[in-house]
Amino acid sequence: MSDRISARRVLTPKGWLSDCAVSFGDDGRISAVGAEGFDPASAVGTLLPGIANLHTHSFQRAMAGLAETRAPGGKDDFWSWRKVMYRFLDALTPEDIEAIAAQVQVDMAEAGYTTSAEFHYLHHQPGGAHYSDMAETSARIMAASHDSGIGLTHLPVLYTYGGLDGRALGTGQDRFGCDVSAFEKLYAAICGHSGNMPVDFRLGVAPHSLRAVDRAGLDACLALCPDGPIHIHAAEQVKEVEEVFAHLGARPVEYLLGEMPVDQRWCLIHATHLTDGEVSSLAFSGAVAGLCPTTEANLGDGIFPAQPYLNAGGCIGIGSDSNIRISLAEELRMLEVSQRLAVRQRTILASDETPSNGRYLYEHAASGGAQAVGRDAGTIEVGKLADLVALRDDMPFLDWPEPDQCLDAWIFGAEEPAVSDVWAAGRHIVRSGLHVRREPIRARFAATMRKLRDAL
Template sequence: MAGTISARQVLTPQGWLANGVIAFDDAGTITAVGNEGFDPVQAVGTLLPGMANLHTHSFQRAMAGLAESRGPQGADDFWTWRQVMYRFLEVLTPEHVEAIAALVQLEMAEAGYTSSAEFHYLHHQPDGTPYADPAELSQPIFAASAESGIGLTHLPVLYTYGGLDGRELKSGQRRFGNTVDEYEALYARIAQLAAQMPADFRLGVAPHSLRAVDRAGIDACMALCPEGPIHIHAAEQVKEVEEVEAHLGARPVRWLLDNCPVDNRWCLIHATHMDAGETADLAASGAVAGLCPTTEANLGDGIFPARDYLAAEGRFGLGSDSNIRLSVAEELRMLEVSQRLAHRQRAVLTDDSTRSNGRYLYERAARGGAQAIGRRAGTIAVGHLADLVALRDDVPILNWPQPDQRIDGWVFGSEQRAVSEVWSAGRHIVRNGEHFRAQAIRGRFALAMDQLMRAL
C-alpha cells in the first residue's frame, strides 16, 4: 500500500508547500514531505490534512425526513425529535445497521472526512433483550468500516438510567441500557474483536451523559479505558442544564471539570450552554469540545460560545451527530455563520496570523478531531497517518492563486462536490470524487431503506 502523492499545493504545519510530494509506508504512515519526485501530470490540486468526524450515530442517517414536520403540540424541540428516533429504533435490525453505516461512511469520505468516531449506544434487540453476543450491533459498524475503508474509533456507550433521579429506562431507551457489569462484558467483547481490525483502529469509552450515567458509571468507564478517548454528551439542552444543576448542584460542564480528571483524552460533545467560567476552564483543560453545528441547528439546541472559547485557545473538532447532512464544509460554515449572527460581525473565528476564516477553522478542527478520537492525524507531517483530502482544481472558486482562498471558497462558496480524492491511513477510498465501492454500498442502502419504509 505504500505510495506517493504529488500536489500543486500542500497544507503543512509550516504553511503551504508548492509542488509537494507526500510519501507513506505500508502502514499508512507519512515518511516524507518535500518536493523531490514531484509529478506534474499526476498531481492533485490542493492537498489538506484529513478531517476526523468525532461524533456520529450512523443509524440516524436513515431518519432524514422523518422528523421535520411540526408535532401536534405546536412546537418541536430535541425532546420531540427523540420520540421519533425511539419509534424508528423499533424496526431496525443488525443488517439495517450495517447497510446504513456503510452508506454514512461512504458519504463522509466523499465529503472530506477520513476517519469517524461512532458514539455507539445501540446494543440490544428492539424490546431491550440482550443478544447472545453483547457486541452484536457493534460488529455491523466494524464490517461497514472494513468495506468503506474509513478510519474508525469505536466508542461503546454506557447508558444506565432514564434521568438523574435514577429512573428506569423507558421502552424507547431499552436498546441502549446496560448496568456497569453488562458494560464491562460488552467492552471486553469489543476489545476481543478489535484484534481483527486494521492497525489504525482505536477503542474508547462513552459514558452517555450525566442524565444517563452516575459517578460510579463514569469511574467504571475510565477504569476500563485508561489510555483511550473518553467522550460524553454535556450541556446540549437548557432543560438538561437545569436538571443537572438541580440534582448535582452544578451545571454539567462545571460538574465534569470539578469531579473528573478532564484532560486531553476527553471530548465533551456539544457543550453548547456554558457560562464564562466553564468556557475558560474547558479551554484550559486541554479537552476537545465536540461541535456538531448542523445537527445543533437542526435540533434547535443553541449556539456554542465559539468566539470566547477559541480566544481562550480552546480545542474543538467536528461531528455529524444525527447525520441529517454530511458535509465538512457545511459544518465549518454553520459554526462561523452562527457566530456572525450572534455577534453581528464577519470573519469572527480567525486570528491575525491566519486571517483566512476557512483555513483557521479547518486546521483547528482537523487537529482537534484527531486528538479527540485518539488518532495520530490531523496534520500533514512525518510520523502521522496519511489521512489526506484533495480538493478539485477544475472549479474556479477552488483554484484561486492564493491557496487560503481555495479553502475559503470551499467552506463559504461551493455548492458543488469539492473533494476529488481521499486517503485514510494510505487507503485510497475516494477517487475522482466517488467512493471506490459506491455502487455496492448505495445498492444495499436502497434495499434497507425500502424495508424500513415498509415496516414504518
C-alpha cells in the same frame, strides 16, 4: 513499498508548500514531505490533512426527514425529536445497522472526512434482550468500516438511567441499557472483535451523559478505558443543564471539570450552554469541545461560544451527529455563520496569525478532531497517519492564486462537490470524487431503506 501523492499546494504545519510530494508506506504513515519526487503530470491541486468526524450516530441517517413535521400544539424541540428517533430505531436489525453505517461512511469520505467516531448506544434487541454475541451491533459498525475503508474510532456507550433521579429507562431506551456489570461484559466482547481491525482502529468509551450515567458509571468507564478517548454529551440543552444543577448542585461542564480528571483524552460533545467561567476552564483542561453545528441547528440547541473559547486556547472538533446532512464544508460554514448571527459581525473565527476564516476553521477542526478520536493524524508531516484530502483541480471556482482563498471558497461558496480524492491511513478510498465501493454499498443501503419504509 510506498505510495506518493503529488500536489501543487500542500497544507502543512509550516504553512503552504508548492509543488510538493507526500509519500507514505504500508504502515499508512507519512514518510516524506517535500519537492523530491513531485510529478506535475499526476499532481492534484490542493492537498489537505484529513478531518475526523468526531461524533456520529450512523443509524440516524436513515431517519432524516422523519422528524420535520410540526407536532400538535407547535412545540417541537430536542425532546420531541427524540421520541421520533426512539420509534424508528425499534425497526432496525443488525443487518440494517451495518448497511446504514457503511453508506454513512461512504458519504463522509466523499465529503472529505477520513475518520468516523461512532458514538454507539444501539447495543441490544428491541425490548432490551441481549444478542447471543453482546457485541453484535458494534461488530456491524466495524464490518461497515472494513467495507468502506474509513478510519474508525469506536465509542461504545454506557447508558444506565432514564434521568438523574435514577429512574429506569423509558420506552424506546431499552436497546441502550446496561448496568456497569453488563457494560463490562459488552466492552470485553467488543475488545475481542477489535483484534480483526486495521492498526489505525481506536477503541474508546462513552458514558452517555450525566442524565444517563451516575458517578459509579463514570468511574467504571475510566477503569475500562485507561488510555483511549472518552466522549460524553454535556450541556446540549437548557433543560438538561437545569436538571443536572438541581440534582448535582453544579452545571454539567462544571461538574465534569470538578469531579472527573478531564484532560486531552476527553471530548465534551456539544457543550453549548457554558458560563464564562466554564469557557475558560474547559479551554484550560485541554479537552476537545465536540461541535455538531448542523445537528445543533436542526434540533434548536443553541450556539456554542466559539470565539471566547478559541481565544482562551480551547480545542474544537466537528461531528455530523444525527447525519441529517453529511457535509464537512457545511459544518464548518455553519459554525462560523452561527457566530456571525450571534454577534452581528463578520469573519469571527480567525486570528492575526491566520486571517483566513476557512483555514482557521479547517486547521482547528483537523487538529482537534484527531486529538478527540485518539488518532495520530490531523497534520501533514512525517510520522503522522496518511489521512489526506485532495480538492478537485478542475473547478475554476477554487482556482485562486492564494491557497487560503481556495479553502475559503470551498467552505463558504462551493455548491458542487469539491473533494476529488481521500486517503485514510494510506487507503485510497475516494477517487475522482467517488468512493471506490460506492455502488455495492449504495445498493445495499437502498434495499435497507425500502425494507424500513415498508416496516414503518
